[in-house]
Amino acid sequence: MFGSRADLQRVRRPNEHHRVTFIELFFDLVFVFGITQLSHALAAHLSLVGALETGLMFLAVWWAWIYTCWFTNWLDPGRTPVRVLMLALMLAGLVLSISVPRAFEDYGLKFAVAYVCMQAGRSLFMLWALRRHNPGNYRNFQRVVSWQILTAVLWVAGGLSHDGFRLVFWGMAILTDMAVVMIGFWTPWLGRSTTADWNVEGAHMAERCALFVIIALGESILVTGKTVAELQATPGVMIAFAAAFLGSVSMWWIYFDTAAERASRSFVTTTDSGRMAVSAYTYVHLPLVAGIVVTAVGDELALAHPDGRTEAKVAAVLLAGPALYLFGDLLFRRATAAPFPRSHIGGLAALAVLAPVSLTLSPALLSAAVALVLAGVAASEAIWLRRARARATA
CATH class of the missing domain: 1.20.1410 (I/LWEQ domain)
Structure with a gap:
C-alpha cells in the first residue's frame, strides 16, 4: 500500500505544472482557522507587547505552512505515506491554531510542541523519503534537521517559561529558523546548501x-x-x-x-x-x-x-x-x-x-x-x- 520511497518523489517533466492537490487544499483549511485566531489575538491584545506576541505567532504559523509548501513541491501528495503525513501535520496545525489565543498564557507548551512536531516530523520524513534516492536534497535535510534540533530546544524552553522569557526564547527560535535559510543551513562538517541545489517547480x-x-x-x-x-x-x-x-x-x-x-x-x-x-x-x-x-x-x-x-x-x-x-x-x-x-x-x-x-x-x-x-x-x-x-x- 505504501510503495517504495523512490515513488514518493514528484516526477519532474519539462514544461509540466504540478497541480495543487485536494489534500493540499484540505490541509490549508487548518490555516484558515489559524489566521482567524491570529486576528482575534491581535484585536484582544492591542498594544505593543500584544503586537510583538501576535507577530511572533504569525511567523510561526507562516513558517509551518511554507515548509509544508516546499515539502509538497518535492514529494507527491498523491502517495499514501505523504498523504498520511499531511493529515498528521493537519492535526498538529490544528493544535497550534487552537493554542494561539492563550499561547502566552497557559497554552505555551502546547503551541511550542505542536510547532516542533510539525517542523521536525516533516523534515525527518523527508530524510526517510530521500535517502538513497536524492543524495543532494538528503544532505540538505540533514542540515535542516540539525538546526531544527537547536530551535526545538528554544521553542520548548519558551513553552516552559513565563512572563517575558517566553517572548525572548521564542523570538530567538523563530529568528534562527528564518535566518538559517539565508545561510543555506550551514552546518559544521555538512557545509551549506545553495539555492541552485533547491530544484523547485x-x-x-x-x-x-x-x-x-x-x-x-x-x-x-x-x-x-x-x-x-x-x-x-x-x-x-x-x-x-x-x-x-x-x-x-x-x-x-x-x-x-x-x-x-x-x-x-x-x-x-x-x-x-x-x-x-x-x-x-x-x-x-x-x-x-x-x-x-x-x-x-x-x-x-x-x-x-x-x-x-x-x-x-x-x-x-x-x-x-x-x-x-x-x-x-x-x-x-x-x-x-x-x-x-x-x-x-x-x-x-x-x-x-x-x-x-x-x-x-x-x-x-x-x-x-x-x-x-x-x-x-x-x-x-x-x-x-x-x-x-x-x-x-x-
Whole structure:
C-alpha cells in the first residue's frame, strides 16, 4: 500500500505544472482557522507587547505552512505515506491554531510542541523519503534537521517559561529558523546548501502561495461578515462595512490582476528557481499576508466602534495593515523582476499623509479613506496595464 520511497518523489517533466492537490487544499483549511485566531489575538491584545506576541505567532504559523509548501513541491501528495503525513501535520496545525489565543498564557507548551512536531516530523520524513534516492536534497535535510534540533530546544524552553522569557526564547527560535535559510543551513562538517541545489517547480509554489493569500483575504471577509451580522445597521456601521469590502476587493485586485500571474511566469522561466522561491515567496510574502491580517483587525475595530474620534492604537492598525500589504506587494514585484510599481509608492505616501489627521476622523471615515487609497492603487495599476497593452499592440 505504501510503495517504495523512490515513488514518493514528484516526477519532474519539462514544461509540466504540478497541480495543487485536494489534500493540499484540505490541509490549508487548518490555516484558515489559524489566521482567524491570529486576528482575534491581535484585536484582544492591542498594544505593543500584544503586537510583538501576535507577530511572533504569525511567523510561526507562516513558517509551518511554507515548509509544508516546499515539502509538497518535492514529494507527491498523491502517495499514501505523504498523504498520511499531511493529515498528521493537519492535526498538529490544528493544535497550534487552537493554542494561539492563550499561547502566552497557559497554552505555551502546547503551541511550542505542536510547532516542533510539525517542523521536525516533516523534515525527518523527508530524510526517510530521500535517502538513497536524492543524495543532494538528503544532505540538505540533514542540515535542516540539525538546526531544527537547536530551535526545538528554544521553542520548548519558551513553552516552559513565563512572563517575558517566553517572548525572548521564542523570538530567538523563530529568528534562527528564518535566518538559517539565508545561510543555506550551514552546518559544521555538512557545509551549506545553495539555492541552485533547491530544484523547485515554480508554478506549483506560486499557486500555493497565491492560495494562501486567498485564505488571508477570505478570513478578512469572514471577520467582516460575522461582525456586521451582530450589529445594527447604523450609518457608521454601513460606511465601515462598505470600506472593509472595498479594501478587500482592492487588495485582491492589486495582487491577482497581474502580479501573481506575471510572477508565476517569471518563476517558471528563471534559471535559479530556488533563489526566487526563497526571496519572493518564502520571505517577501510575509509582510504581504501580515498586512491582510492586520487590515482585517482594523476592519473589525472600525465596525465595532465606527463613531467618535479614532484612538491612536486603532488608527495605527487601520493604517499599518494596508501599508504592510502595499510594501509587501512592492517587494514581491521587485523580487520577480516586474516593473517598479509607482502606484504603490503613491499609495504609501497617501497613507503617510493620512496619519497626522487620523485621530481627528471617526474610525468609519478613516477606514473609508484608507480603502479609497487601496482602490486608487488598484485602479492606477489597471489603467497603466491597459495603456501598456495598447502601446504594445499599436
